[in-house]
Amino acid sequence: MTDLPLAGFVAVSAVLLGIGLFGILTRRNFILLLIAIEVAMNSAILNFVVFGSYWNSISASSVEGQSVAVVLIGLAATEVAVGLAIVLALNRSRGSINVAEATTLRL
C-alpha cells in the first residue's frame, strides 16, 4: 500500500463506476445489466478497502473500511441472487430477457 499512490486506486474505482453506469444505461440484456450493476457496486467496495487501508495505516484500531467491504460483498451477492430469480421468472413468462422488449407498462 505504501508503494502505490492512493490516487491510482481511486482512479481505478472511478473507471469501474464509469463502466458500470455506462453498462446500466446501454445494455439491453438483463444478464449483462446484472454484470454492469455488479461492476458499479464493486467500485464502492474497492473504495472502502482502499480508504480503510489508509485510515488503518494512521490508526491501527480503525478497521471500519475492510469490515464494510466484506459486508458489501455479501450484499452484492444477495442482490445478484434476487436479480437472477427475476430473470428466471421473466424468461419463463415471456421467453426473453431483453429489457427493451418489456414495454407493456408504457402508455
Next chain:
Amino acid sequence: MTALPWTLFAPELFLLGAALLVFLLDSLGIRRLELFGGLATVGISIALLGVLADLRFAPLAGLATVPAGNVDVPWSPLNASLVVVTSFGLIFQAIFLTSALLVALASLSRRSDEKGAAIFFGLLLFATLGMTLAALAADLIYLLLAIEVTGISTYLLVGYTRRDARGLEAAMKFYIIGALSAALSFFGASLLYAYYGTTNLATLGTGFVSMFPSPLGGATGIAFLGYGFLLVGIGFKVTAVPFHAWAVDVYDGAPSDVSAFLAGGSKKVGLFAYFVVFLVPILASQTTFVCPGGPTPTCHYLHSTFGIPLQVLFGLLAVVTMTAGNVLALMQTEMKRMLAYSSISQAGYMLIGLAVATSPAIAGATLQIFAHVFMKTGAFLVVAAVAGFGIGSRIEEWKGVGLRHRWLGASFAAMLLSLAGIPLTVGFVSKFVLFSAAVQAQGWFVWLAVAGLLNSALSVFYYARVLRVMYMERPEVGSAPVPAGAVVGGSDPPALTLGGIGVGRATAIGLATAAVFAFGVYPQPVLAGLQMAADHLVQLL
C-alpha cells in the same frame, strides 16, 4: 459503549419472528392464507404497540442520545454507535408499521386459494423489518444496509405472483433502479468515509475534521461529491424528480396492495434517510461548533461549506418534484398512474421540510409523511377493492363508482380531498403546518411555500376530475367488461362479505378514512409529539 436494553428492539424481534414463522409453516406444508395473514397482522400490530409504548413511556426528550461521534471507535456490532433510539426514529417506525398494518389487514381478504400467500406476507414482514431497522440508524452503512433489506424484499414483493407479466416487468424495472441506487449510495458513502474517516451519521458533515489529514489532500470536493452521490442514490428511493420515472411503471404494474405499501410505506424510508443524512451538514452550517479546547490544527471548522448549497439543492428538488409530479398527474388517464404521480408531487412537499431545516418545518414534513400513509395507502387499497368489481384502472371506467359503491366511493373521495389539502382532512393540516413553517423561516423559503400553495391549487384539478367522473357521470349502459390486461394483478377480493370486498379490506379502508378525518379535526396530540421529536432531533444533530 453502554449497551441499549434489548427491550428497545422488541418490535423488530416480533417482526423477525413472525416472518420466520411464516416461512417455516410454509416449508412444513401448512399453507393457509388466513394463518399467514393473521400472523403478519398480529406481528405488525404487536410491533406497532411496542413502538407506541416506547414513545409514550420513554421520556420523549431523552430516550437515548446519539453517541458522540468519535473517529477512532472501531466498527463492531457491539458498539452502540451503530444504532440509536430517537423519538424521531420511533415516530417513523410507527409510520412504517401503520402502513404495513393497513396493507396486511387488507390482504387478509384475498382469495384463500391464491398461491404465494406465504411469500407475500413473509416478504411484507421482512420489508417492514428493514424499515424499522433503518429508523434506528446512527451509522451511514447501517442505514443503507437496512434500506437494502427493504429494497430486496420489495423487488420480490412486486413480482411475487410470478405469472403476471406486468408484475414481473415492474419487478425488473424496480430491481434495476434499486440496484443502481444502492451502488450510487454506497459509492457516495465510500467518498464520505474517505474524507471523514468514519461513517457515523452524527460525525459526518459536522465540520469536525478528524485528527488526521484526509487522503486525497483533504479536498472538500470529495465530501461534496460523496453527498452528491448520496443525494442521487437516495433520490431514487424518494422518487424525487428527475429520479422518479420508475415509480409510475412500478406502482402501475405491481399488485395494488403492493403499490399501496410502496407508495405509503417503503418510499418513506428514503425520506427518513434524506433527513438523517443531510440534516447534519445543513444544521452544522447554522450553528457554531466549539472544538474542545478551542480550534487547533486537529479540529477546525468547515461549516457553511455544504449547508447552503445543500439547502438550495433541496429547495430546487422540492419545487421541480412537486411541479413535475402535478403536471404529469394532470395528463394521466389511468387511476394508478395518476396516484403514482400524485405520490411524487407529495414527495416534493415533504422535501420542503429538508430545504428549510428548522424544527417546525421538519415537524411539518413529518406530519405530511404521516398523513400520506393514510391517504395514499388507503387510496391504493380502494383501487384494489374496486378492481374486485371488475372496474379497471382506467379513470373512465370509474363512471358512477361513487353512486354504485357508496362507502368505497366516499372513502376514496375522502382520500382525494385530503391529498388535495381540503380543510377538515389531515392533508390540510399537514400542508398548513409545513407551508407556514416555510413562511416563518423568512428569506427565500417563502417562495417554497408559494410554490407549494400554487401546486396544491393545481393538484385540485386532477383530483376533482376523478370526483366528477365518480359522482357526476353515469356508467354507460352495458359498458364494456374490463379488458383482460387491465385487471389489477393478484388483488381480486375473495368471497363477497361486507359490501363485497372482504372484512379485512373493509376494516383497513375504514381505518384509513377514519384517520384522515380524525387527525384532520384533532391533530394536536400528533402535532405536539412531532414537534417535540423534531426539536429533539435538531438539538441532537
